[in-house]
Amino acid sequence: MTPITEVEGRRLALTNLDKVLHPATGTTKGEILHYYATTAGALLAHICDRPVSFLRYPDGPDGQLFFTKNPPPGTPSWVRTVSVPRSEDKNARQVVVQDLPTLIWAANLVVEFHVPQWRVDEPAIADRMVFDLDPGAPATIAECCDVALWLRDRLAADGLYAYAKTSGAKGMHLLVPLEPTPSERVSAYAKSLAVEGQASLPGLILHRMTRSLRPGKVFVDHSQNAAAKTTAAPYTLRARTEPTVSTPVTWEEVEDVTARQNLVFRLGDIAPRLARYGDLFGPLINLNRARPLP
Template sequence: MPAPETGSARPGAERKRTVALTHPDRLYWPDAGITKDGLADYYAAIWPRIAPFIVDRPLALLRCPEGIDGPRFFQKNAWKGMNAHIRTLDDPATDTVEHLIGIHDLDGLMGLVQSAALEIHPWGAACRDWERPDQLVMDLDPGEGVAWERVIDAARDVREHLAASGLTPFVKTSGGKGLHVVAPLKPEADWEMVKAFSRTLAQTMAADCPDRYIATITKAKRHGKILLDYLRNQRGATSVAPYSTRARVGAPVSMPLSWEELGQITGSAQFTVNNAFTRLTTLRADPWAAFHTARRPIQP
């Protein structure tokens, strides 16, 4: 990777942004030199790639108004003084008005930047059909003492199981400790079916290889094992979006990968705001280019 830049998200010409940012020089990631303005540059540059994963679907945000070294909190509902470009969404399954959060365009994403949203976690379903997920996420979360190579092996194992069920899996770094294996779905099955499918997958793998995998959240049992977290696949649950930044040291991002390059990746935080754009401009092809045409139905 080229040496990272500081203060800016990417090289090259400035992309057009129309939403004014207050305090654009505020440091969100002091260690990496990433400012609010630098974060806006990053998202403007990768907007065509991130947009299909975050537009017109409910979002949960991790907000850090003073940057990663200050207070932080998750935000799932609209708030007083919210940027005008952020949409409010009303859950059709509830009688009460909840005012969930969503965006419709690049201006909305810039509104999230202005609001210090350093992580973007979308639902697995779009607003056009709240009750039928259009993706399945298996979050591979390594416990203490698990080598990175074992996480890679686990992703390949999940890939084989999903492919055997007729799905087309894709892989990305989480930007934290592990990997996410994501299968695009035709939005036909409901939440309960998708959750049951992913739970069966996790429990089967844990039963087959109990020394390697675990399907329960219990931390006391996770040392030396990889948690196969299937709970991302239930109504209202979220997982970090592809290309979203993470509120962690180094300004890592959740980066889509090709299966062929997976063995060359050295860790989940390898890609950051400072090197992501360089990676994307030097790739011969988008590793997730076929994601939205690869949707398959889950079989009961």
């Protein structure tokens, strides 16, 4: 019998709560739903008012994975969807996760949450910039930290604030709050910094995803600033062997060379971090931190 639960007045059928989705840790779907329920305040702050794309992994990370921007079949009528530009001459509908019932409904589908750098009321007008730092083995997150520090200081020279999080996979994400700016301009600026980084640190930074050049270096992926692209949201679980989370980190953690290899956080780590630090990405939704793009 499928359990029915009520979340803020919405009745939800939650399925397969005992199903193990991360065999390496024995993490069940019920534990994943509990994680999202307890971190909802922080997560919702960063995905509300943005069209959400889902990477679904209903049978765990070793099963079939599929990425969808369209509302999944069976989406309840009370789930908010909006029309967003999908191409020059076509719009499509996407889900907006605004509240706890929608979050738990989506989490029950077993998904990663991905969002663009713009809000639904201003498509292709970015209010933040992102750099995805992707290490090529044998480089690790430690090398990503060095690149993140270079980018932080370079952005500061242009009057911009940067905030770091683990990707929840191998690398890191840097996000920068902006005054609303066309995505094309943000993309061009981000690319220029990646190119400058490669010129400054050619042994460490790449600005193009050239496979033959990747070993031992960090690819600074600026492409996710394009209006059509998305990035894993802060606090989303990832479809990895273990239930890792894309986790905001302090700059002290990034600077601490001895701690860098431990910058891997699982779902059980997040509530204690929120209790200790609060939402380290809070400044991204603080308009006082948004700055104009140079």
